[in-house]
Amino acid sequence: xxxxxxxxxxxxxxxxxxxxxxxxxxxxxxxxxxxxxxxxxxxxxxxxxxxxxxxxxxxxxxxxxxxxxxxxxxxxxxxxxxxxxxxxxxxxxxxxxxxxxxxxxxxxxxxxxxxxxxxxxxxxxxxxxxxxxxxxxxxxxxxxxxxxxxxxxxxxxxxxxxxxxxxxxxxxxxxxxxxxxxxxxxxxxxxxxxxxxxxxxxxxxxxxxxxxxxx
Amino acid sequence: xxxxxxxxxxxxxxxxxxxxxxxxxxxxxxxxxxxxxxxxxxxxxxxxxxxxxxxxxxxxxxxxxxxxxxxxxxxxxxxxxx
Numbered sequence: 001x002x003x004x005x006x007x008x009x010x011x012x013x014x015x016x017x018x019x020x021x022x023x024x025x026x027x028x029x030x031x032x033x034x035x036x037x038x039x040x041x042x043x044x045x046x047x048x049x050x051x052x053x054x055x056x057x058x059x060x061x062x063x064x065x066x067x068x069x070x071x072x073x074x075x076x077x078x079x080x081x082x083x084x085x086x087x088x089x090x091x092x093x094x095x096x097x098x099x100x101x102x103x104x105x106x107x108x109x110x111x112x113x114x115x116x117x118x119x120x121x122x123x124x125x126x127x128x129x130x131x132x133x134x135x136x137x138x139x140x141x142x143x144x145x146x147x148x149x150x151x152x153x154x155x156x157x158x159x160x161x162x163x164x165x166x167x168x169x170x171x172x173x174x175x176x177x178x179x180x181x182x183x184x185x186x187x188x189x190x191x192x193x194x195x196x197x198x199x200x201x202x203x204x205x206x207x208x209x210x211x212x213x214x215x
Numbered sequence: 216x217x218x219x220x221x222x223x224x225x226x227x228x229x230x231x232x233x234x235x236x237x238x239x240x241x242x243x244x245x246x247x248x249x250x251x252x253x254x255x256x257x258x259x260x261x262x263x264x265x266x267x268x269x270x271x272x273x274x275x276x277x278x279x280x281x282x283x284x285x286x287x288x289x290x291x292x293x294x295x296x297x
Binding site: 019021024025028029030032033034036050053054057058061062108109110112115123124125126129130131132133136139142146147150151154165169170171172175190193194197198200201204205 | 221229231236258260275276277289297
């Protein structure tokens with residue numbers, strides 16, 4: 001059985017192989033921006049990420065005859081992108097971390113000083129609890145300063161955490177496809193996602209605290 | 216009866232909880248803690264908001280320069296593959 005999505009993809013691939021420009025435009029509109037964003041976690045500048053993505057698209061076109069539909073078209077395209085980006089990163093002299101490697105600098109999700117010490121009656125419960133964020137704008141109209149802060153918080157993450165949160169939370173992919181594209185085990189993917197989200201939450205907490213009057 | 220979860224433990228389990236990866240007993244401990252802890256409920260809500268706000272960074276814009284370069288690459292490929 002093929003799903004409507006798969007049928008649509010196969011139709012796109014057929015049109016591409018026949019050289020239909022509209023099919024290529026549709027695919028670029030759908031994935032290019034996400035590809036550049038992901039590429040930025042492998043290489044040092046936006047310009048290089050654009051180049052890498054361009055190179056990946058050429059790889060996609062040249063490899064079309066080899067696409068057999070064993071993975072989704074999107075997975076296949078993004079695998080080409082990550083391979084292209086890794087090659088470029090190595091040429092740039094950047095370390096490409098192994099997927100099993102945990103970042104030794106990573107601490108817990110929340111600063112331990114926010115919890116009561118072990119001698120307390122309420123050991124390991126909140127000492128400085130989080131307070132409700134009062135002014136969270138609707139995500140659909142997110143703009144300006146807050147948007148920049150989230151962007152910066154994600155850009156500051158170690159590369160693999162950044163890759164996972166980019167695909168999972170920015171692009172909204174499921175965990176299985178993310179594991180396939182980034183060649184991660186499900187558990188590692190989840191650990192990376194947890195660390196990434198925890199750090200972005202911490203950055204947001206700092207942002208929302210700034211808006212409050214000082215005590 | 217299992218020992219109760221502490222707040223410090225709970226914050227490390229939030230992603231596993233969202234992903235539906237907590238074993239049943241562990242999930243029950245997690246939810247029991249939440250039911251009695253406002254601070255952790257706020258924390259959980261903040262993690263949800265974090266996910267949602269990250270999703271707002273999504274864009275589909277392709278710069279005109281990139282789009283033009285890609286179309287050119289496509290046309291070259293088409294000529295070469297004929």
